[in-house]
Amino acid sequence: xxxxxxxxxxxxxxxxxxxxxxxxxxxxxxxxxxxxxxxxxxxxxxxxxxxxxxxxxxxxxxxxxxxxxxxxxxxxxxxxxxxxxxxxxxxxxxxxxxxxxxxxxxxxxxxxxxxxxxxxxxxxxxxxxxxxxxxxxxxxxxxxxxxxxxxxxxxxxxxxxxxxxxxxxxxxxxxxxxxxxxxxxxxxxxxxxxxxxxxxxxxxxxxxxxxxxxxxxxxxxxxxxxxxxxxxxxxxxxx
Amino acid sequence: xxxxxxxxxxxxxxxxxxxxxxxxxxxxxxxxxxxxxxxxxxxxxxxxxxxxxxxxxxxxxxxxxxxxxxxxxxxxxxxxxxxxxxxxxxxxxxxxxxxxxxxxxxxxxxxxxxxxxxxxxxxxxxxxxxxxxxxxxxxxxxxxxxxxxxxxxxxxxxxxxxxxxxxxxxxxxxxxxxxxxxx
Ligand SMILES: [Fe+3]
Numbered sequence: 157x158x159x160x161x162x163x164x165x166x167x168x169x170x171x172x173x174x175x176x177x178x179x180x181x182x183x184x185x186x187x188x189x190x191x192x193x194x195x196x197x198x199x200x201x202x203x204x205x206x207x208x209x210x211x212x213x214x215x216x217x218x219x220x221x222x223x224x225x226x227x228x229x230x231x232x233x234x235x236x237x238x239x240x241x242x243x244x245x246x247x248x249x250x251x252x253x254x255x256x257x258x259x260x261x262x263x264x265x266x267x268x269x270x271x272x273x274x275x276x277x278x279x280x281x282x283x284x285x286x287x288x289x290x291x292x293x294x295x296x297x298x299x300x301x302x303x304x305x306x307x308x309x310x311x312x313x314x315x316x317x318x319x320x321x322x323x324x325x326x327x328x329x330x331x332x333x334x335x336x337x338x339x340x341x342x343x344x345x346x347x348x349x350x351x352x353x354x355x356x357x358x359x360x361x362x363x364x365x366x367x368x369x370x371x372x373x374x375x376x377x378x379x380x381x382x383x384x385x386x387x388x389x390x391x392x393x394x395x
Numbered sequence: 396x397x398x399x400x401x402x403x404x405x406x407x408x409x410x411x412x413x414x415x416x417x418x419x420x421x422x423x424x425x426x427x428x429x430x431x432x433x434x435x436x437x438x439x440x441x442x443x444x445x446x447x448x449x450x451x452x453x454x455x456x457x458x459x460x461x462x463x464x465x466x467x468x469x470x471x472x473x474x475x476x477x478x479x480x481x482x483x484x485x486x487x488x489x490x491x492x493x494x495x496x497x498x499x500x501x502x503x504x505x506x507x508x509x510x511x512x513x514x515x516x517x518x519x520x521x522x523x524x525x526x527x528x529x530x531x532x533x534x535x536x537x538x539x540x541x542x543x544x545x546x547x548x549x550x551x552x553x554x555x556x557x558x559x560x561x562x563x564x565x566x567x568x569x570x571x572x573x574x575x576x577x578x
């Protein structure tokens with residue numbers, strides 16, 4: 157995607173390209189010019205810092221954070237994992253924001269026209285910070301698949317959207333977590349937009365009996381490797 | 396080395412989770428610096444406004460300091476300025492209430508880091524915005540860019556009765572396509 161010789165943060169053998177024609181909306185939104193290499197300045201080596209004060213006590217629990225008169229419908233799940241850097245070290249203090257459809261495959265978003273019921277006790281948004289070793293944990297409901305109009309009979313596989321803000325501007329990822337064994341993955345141009353099967357499969361969470369809580373909720377494990385400049389490094393002289 | 400995880404589109408339905416009330420307002424009454432509004436549209440290859448994009452900005456305070464421990468002047472950074480903002484592009488486009496950042500050495504001119512996410516973008520795009528009232532050719536990054544294309548990074552200053560507005564459109568594709576960086 158860029159000139160040879162520039163070693164940027166993103167690995168373009170793993171990251172999806174801007175243009176992936178089977179995902180029709182990319183056709184008019186993909187930049188045509190190649191990316192211009194950017195040597196990171198102090199601006200890209202710094203970024204917003206979040207602390208416990210930015211997170212409310214129920215923010216990580218989507219089964220409670222929007223409950224009005226009961227529990228949301230659907231299959232209760234625990235989603236947990238560790239955020240690591242490319243050296244395999246846990247990344248603390250990452251702001252993770254998630255959003256998803258409800259069990260019936262419907263978002264609360266006003267533009268979602270899917271004819272499936274809303275759930276009065278479920279909004280489908282949560283946030284948390286990774287702990288000192290990079291671990292996070294959410295409680296939610298397994299999202300339903302939903303139709304979209306990309307092509308005839310197009311359905312998104314069940315997924316949870318993840319947004320991660322790491323230790324500096326360069327450490328940023330927006331992605332989606334999928335569920336094991338989902339037959340829709342094979343037909344999904346968003347998932348298939350990732351250039352190789354190995355990279356794709358990393359976005360599929362793993363069912364985890366250790367995380368699963370008896371008589372209560374199924375557990376899924378989803379570790380995330382976040383690329384970026386090491387925050388401990390900056391050039392002498394400050395740029 | 397661990398392999399990094401691939402990006403996926405932010406999709407059309409992120410606003411209820413990511414666009415919080417006031418998330419595009421970076422200032423409070425005590426923030427130091429010149430109040431500015433940074434606004435514009437995100438445009439697709441047909442020149443049509445993209446109304447479901449998310450724009451994020453990151454910038455220094457009025458003295459060119461980042462509120463982040465990697466900045467050697469972190470301790471002196473303005474406590475009333477975090478420097479991060481998010482805006483959705485529904486309706487008029489994106490809009491930020493912020494301050495003009497100070498220049499960050501070795502550059503003698505200010506700029507703001509920008510990231511764009513949207514449905515139809517499997518991965519975000521990274522860019523920068525400079526200001527029309529500075530000699531941006533003094534900036535080491537700007538100076539190295541194509542002299543025609545780099546104009547896509549310059550926001551135009553407008554002094555309105557309501558205050559200073561910088562107008563800047565982000566063109567994802569086609570004529571006047573914004574420069575995007577491989578960070
Ligand atoms: Fe979705």
